[in-house]
Amino acid sequence: MSTVLAQPLPLTLTPQVVGYVLLSLVVVAPLALWFYLYPYTAATLPFKNLRGPEPTSGFFGSLITVSTKPIGQRYASLTEQYGASTVRFRGLVGRWRIMSTDTTAIAHVLRHTGQWHRNEGFNGLIERMTGANVLCVEDEPHRRQRRILNSAFNGTSVSAMMPMFWEEAYDLKKNVEELLVEGQEKGTQVDMLQVYVRTAMDIIGRAGFNYYFEQHKVNGENPLSKAFNDMINGMLENRKLVLVQNIFPQALDLPTANHRRVAKSRAVLDGIARDIVQSRRAEIARDHISLDKGDYEGKDVISLCLRANMGASERDRMTEAEIEGQIGALMLAGNETSATALSWATLHLFENPDIQAKLRAEVMAVPDDEPSVEVLNGLPYLDGFVRELLRLDPPLPQVVRTAAVDCVVPLGTPVQGRDGSLISEIRVSKGTDFVVPISEMNRDPRIWGADADKFNPDRYDGTVPRVSLPGVWGGLLSFIGGPHHCLGFRFALLEIKAVLFVVLRNFAFEPVPGKQFIRFSAGIIQRSIVIGEESKGMQMPVIVRALESE
Numbered sequence: 001m002s003t004v005l006a007q008p009l010p011l012t013l014t015p016q017v018v019g020y021v022l023l024s025l026v027v028v029a030p031l032a033l034w035f036y037l038y039p040y041t042a043a044t045l046p047f048k049n050l051r052g053p054e055p056t057s058g059f060f061g062s063l064i065t066v067s068t069k070p071i072g073q074r075y076a077s078l079t080e081q082y083g084a085s086t087v088r089f090r091g092l093v094g095r096w097r098i099m100s101t102d103t104t105a106i107a108h109v110l111r112h113t114g115q116w117h118r119n120e121g122f123n124g125l126i127e128r129m130t131g132a133n134v135l136c137v138e139d140e141p142h143r144r145q146r147r148i149l150n151s152a153f154n155g156t157s158v159s160a161m162m163p164m165f166w167e168e169a170y171d172l173k174k175n176v177e178e179l180l181v182e183g184q185e186k187g188t189q190v191d192m193l194q195v196y197v198r199t200a201m202d203i204i205g206r207a208g209f210n211y212y213f214e215q216h217k218v219n220g221e222n223p224l225s226k227a228f229n230d231m232i233n234g235m236l237e238n239r240k241l242v243l244v245q246n247i248f249p250q251a252l253d254l255p256t257a258n259h260r261r262v263a264k265s266r267a268v269l270d271g272i273a274r275d276i277v278q279s280r281r282a283e284i285a286r287d288h289i290s291l292d293k294g295d296y297e298g299k300d301v302i303s304l305c306l307r308a309n310m311g312a313s314e315r316d317r318m319t320e321a322e323i324e325g326q327i328g329a330l331m332l333a334g335n336e337t338s339a340t341a342l343s344w345a346t347l348h349l350f351e352n353p354d355i356q357a358k359l360r361a362e363v364m365a366v367p368d369d370e371p372s373v374e375v376l377n378g379l380p381y382l383d384g385f386v387r388e389l390l391r392l393d394p395p396l397p398q399v400v401r402t403a404a405v406d407c408v409v410p411l412g413t414p415v416q417g418r419d420g421s422l423i424s425e426i427r428v429s430k431g432t433d434f435v436v437p438i439s440e441m442n443r444d445p446r447i448w449g450a451d452a453d454k455f456n457p458d459r460y461d462g463t464v465p466r467v468s469l470p471g472v473w474g475g476l477l478s479f480i481g482g483p484h485h486c487l488g489f490r491f492a493l494l495e496i497k498a499v500l501f502v503v504l505r506n507f508a509f510e511p512v513p514g515k516q517f518i519r520f521s522a523g524i525i526q527r528s529i530v531i532g533e534e535s536k537g538m539q540m541p542v543i544v545r546a547l548e549s550e
């Protein structure tokens with residue numbers, strides 16, 4: 001038995017020892033981290049046989065090369081260059097990404113939500129802003145929340161929202177009329193994106209939780225929307241921090257000024273959300289609202305969720321905090337998406353006067369100012385226009401999934417590896433990102449033909465045979481597919497059609513001379529930026545003329 005070994009080592013903090021410790025912290029630790037992030041992950045990469053570009057930057061990997069290309073062509077050059085539908089490249093801080101245009105691989109990743117989660121940093125960001133809602137939870141909590149929410153977004157529930165969509169669309173008409181300068185026969189320049197953002201917020205407030213934002217009246221200064229916008233700006237303003245948070249979600253806990261601002265706005269948002277849910281619950285308890293009533297009252301998403309929750313077993317229910325959290329989720333998911341789509345619709349209208357005239361003729365021929373859902377959905381050219389709009393300009397040009405476990409992705413068409421062998425499935429390790437290139441798939445000439453980049457609402461007349469993409473709607477990926485597919489896709493389609501119906505019957509759109517647009521996405525949404533006016537952020541200036549004046 002050795003008593004010597006049990007003695008603690010005699011360690012005196014001499015300047016020399018302190019020097020060694022500091023040296024290891026300053027030199028050895030970063031070296032070890034660098035070695036792990038780059039040479040080690042490259043050597044042990046399970047899919048190193050896949051082709052792909054070498055990184056151009058240690059921090060950004062190949063992201064700069066990819067993201068400086070126009071949306072819709074970001075990955076096409078990679079697939080062309082490497083002659084493969086599936087390529088690998090480095091993302092931020094050495095993290096590996098796979099990008100695939102193989103429909104089997106995409107369908108597999110979108111369907112297998114137990115293996116493929118949304119990015120951890122993204123989920124963390126959303127949760128910090130709006131709570132643990134459907135936008136950022138995974139696995140069992142997601143299935144549970146989604147089951148309750150589905151009842152509010154099925155065809156019947158969304159059709160019942162139609163009277164409210166009409167009210168809001170006609171409110172938009174009134175607001176645009178107020179913006180038009182009298183006597184300007186050639187029309188007035190209006191930023192239609194601003195108009196649509198306010199309308200979409202009004203719509204989501206009423207349809208989502210029976211709340212009146214009245215954004216046009218209050219100039220966007222409603223307390224809830226103000227707290228919400230302030231929170232988003234606080235979270236996204238510091239772009240460097242956003243990048244770091246994406247890789248290290250722990251950075252969300254740093255006591256920065258922006259994070260304090262987010263916490264403050266979040267407290268306001270939570271307070272209002274709590275009041276809203278209590279009011280909806282009180283209305284149901286008083287049986288003030290009956291779902292049998294023919295009117296719109298009580299059919300908002302939160303009221304429907306509360307009812308579905310009451311009917312669910314305890315295990316399947318949403319918690320109080322989860323229900324309140326859906327308010328932020330709806331504001332986040334249902335505002336800019338629809339508004340951006342409408343602003344791109346306006347661009348396609350003024351860029352294609354013939355299409356604008358044909359579409360106007362179709363909607364003008366409808367005798368009713370507020371047609372039924374069936375009549376609206378039965379307008380073939382409007383339907384083709386909306387499909388073409390969401391094909392060419394999906395508000396979310398890509399989504400990214402991250403492997404939650406080591407797993408395998410099958411390929412429909414094998415690709416040739418670096419060693420010349422054929423790869424028919426890809427083994428990936430936990431933490432690998434998978435990019436679903438929505439825009440590229442929606443514009444792929446192999447699927448859509450040689451004129452894939454052309455805006456052509458007539459391509460849906462049923463005569464062109466084409467491969468269907470694994471999306472929930474229209475054979476497109478715009479609302480993606482699988483258990484995380486857009487919950488609000490029926491809602492968005494009716495909303496967009498109702499607004500287009502009203503604006504086309506009342507206004508004509510022409511381009512503002514000299515203004516050219518680029519499609520830009522630094523984050524999630526594809527925005528419209530005017531070349532030379534980048535500092536103004538996203539906008540859609542257009543010349544608007546009231547039709548009665550003709």
Ligand code: HEM
Nearest residue numbers: 333334337338341395396399478479480484486487488492
């Ligand atoms: C044209 C408009 C819209 C487009 C193109 C769109 C597209 C998408 C896409 C691509 C996703 C998947 C995101 C991901 O998983 O990374 C998504 C999710 C979602 N969308 Fe939409 N969206 C639109 C409008 C709306 C509206 C109006 C609402 C609500 C009223 C809504 C509610 C949601 C929700 C709650 C999710 C999360 C679903 C889940 O993870 O289970 N969206 N949307």
